[in-house]
């Protein structure tokens with residue numbers, strides 16, 4: 273797909289500077305250089321300044337909340353970009369985050385920052401970010417989230433330590449190295465002639481439908497995962513599968529693999545655990561969904577690959 277990399281988080285050619293990671297002195301020099309910028313992330317929420325990423329200069333008071341060294345994201349025009357976890361900070365009274373919800377609408381403001389700076393859910397602002405910031409923020413959120421949930425060695429259970437400027441953890445006890453994980457998910461634009469298949473999971477906001485999707489399993493090809501997920505959730509049989517586009521999806525650490533899946537059957541048999549409803553809709557009906565003009569199906573959230581695939585299918589731009 274020619275437009276594949278125009279998806280949100282599609283990347284902007286960030287120089288990830290992998291050669292620097294194993295050089296602690298060079299990393300330390302970049303960490304205090306005047307042109308360096310550091311992005312704080314608080315309990316999974318990046319800092320925003322207006323609708324842009326909230327980059328701070330080295331030495332800023334907010335960065336003193338960090339418990340571990342910043343991770344090196346890469347270089348932009350020779351200037352280093354880092355991210356740091358400041359989850360230890362306690363927000364002011366009345367700004368507590370919402371727990372256990374799909375989307376936390378609350379925002380937290382640090383007293384040392386201007387009024388337009390706040391920690392906020394990336395889901396709500398991801399489509400506003402410029403491509404360069406989007407890649408950096410997605411990388412920061414996924415990498416710091418991995419560190420927060422992988423503090424202990426999975427081989428021996430002892431605490432592990434950050435090495436390689438944040439791109440590995442190593443167990444001081446048994447020497448095992450651990451690498452940041454990325455979990456592949458297939459997401460399918462299922463088509464049958466001029467119609468496509470959308471589904472909704474139990475518990476989703478009213479009117480929300482999306483392309484079918486599911487985690488890949490060990491030992492499975494992308495094609496096999498697409499066929500299995502569609503068959504499990506709807507009973508629809510898939511023939512030819514082709515790759516369209518991918519999207520890093522840092523909630524917490526997925527890679528969405530967008531595919532075109534050509535259906536060979538139409539009858540729907542729902543798996544009620546996975547899906548509450550599934551419908552075939554035509555191109556014109558899909559255009560109404562995208563325009564926010566459909567009576568029962570709401571417009572997809574901006575930034576997610578499902579809406580991106582649907583938009584380009586309606587416009588006949590999947591080539």
Ligand SMILES: [Zn+2]
Nearest residue numbers: 425428443446
């Ligand atoms: Zn170990």
